[in-house]
Amino acid sequence: MSIPMTQLGSRAFHHEENPDVEREYDHLRDMARAEAQKRGDCFERSKRAYEDGDGARAKELSNQGKAHGAKVDEYNRQASEYIFRENNAPGRVDADSIDLHGQFVEEAERILEQRIRADQARGQTHLHAIVGKGNHSANHLQKLKPKVEELCRELGLSYSTEDNAGRIYINLQGGEPIPPQHGGYGGGNQDQGYQPHHGQQQGGQHRPPQQQHHQQQQQQQQEDDYDEGLLPLLLRKLEKACCTVM
Known part of the structure; x- marks a missing residue:
């Protein structure tokens, strides 16, 4: 395609x-x-x-x-x-964040799914996807945000969308999507105003909402070797997994 x-x-x-x-x-x-x-x-x-x-x-x-x-x-x-x-160079985003600016929709979907699966395999609890607000897009239409939300639903993951629609917090291990307290850009302050959404399993079945009043703390520190390990791994995977256009 x-x-x-x-x-x-x-x-x-x-x-x-x-x-x-x-x-x-x-x-x-x-x-x-x-x-x-x-x-x-x-x-x-x-x-x-x-x-x-x-x-x-x-x-x-x-x-x-x-x-x-x-x-x-x-x-x-x-x-x-x-x-x-x-x-996504070290120091430009936090270790639990991924910046998808500049990607075509299909590229962003592929990169994000690879990152989600890699983080889940490493036991990470959450991922902060930076998708932008659509201010610079044609007719100010957001294209990455709907695709990220669609992917979360397909994978059965709960997510929270920031009120200005520039960032999406994805819960990787189940439970309510509790946003982190940083902004995803090298440790900036986090704006409040996320709207939680529960993902769907493939086939359209809704995941049952978590009823816990005491939410698990999801501010687990990322492994110290993130910058030296995961980013190069993702880039190597991209080279191997690049889709064929024809």
């Missing part, structure tokens, strides 16, 4: 102003778009050649289109990994 070439916001780098980072990111996405245009042109010409009875030419053009499609995949993979690495 092809990843829609939709820019999610005017700024992919979600920290201090850094024209070099934005320039490199934009360059990679622009290269992907250029290859996508060439791919579409080849396929259109292939279709016309086939209709004209020139099967050999149609096949040649189709193969050229597929080659351009492979380059679309590669440039988008590079852009996704580059901006993920920049936005």
Whole structure:
């Protein structure tokens, strides 16, 4: 399935102003778009050649289109990994947070699901997903937030959405989604105003809400080796698990 070439916001780098980072990111996405245009042109010409009875030419053009499609995949993979690495560098987000700015929807879904499963396997209790408020998106429409919430429901995870819709707290081990007391950006103050949601099991069955009045404390410290261990692991997984566009 092809990843829609939709820019999610005017700024992919979600920290201090850094024209070099934005320039490199934009360059990679622009290269992907250029290859996508060439791919579409080849396929259109292939279709016309086939209709004209020139099967050999149609096949040649189709193969050229597929080659351009492979380059679309590669440039988008590079852009996704580059901006993920920049936005999630040590010191830019807390160890229990993940910044999805600059990702296409399908990319963000894949990255987040891998992170959720990795954190669950490590016994982590929660994850703080930074999705943005949609201020820079076309028509101010949020695209990452609904996908993150949908993924949580599919995985049966309870989550809380911040009132300004910029951050989502995900409970990884069951129970009520209690937001952390930091902001996810290297230890900033946490704004209050999260709205809790209970996830759904696959197939649409609602998870029974937890009835405990004494909520478990979910401020467990992350392993000290997070920065040195999980982030490189995720990047290696991304290289191996990058989806094929064609």
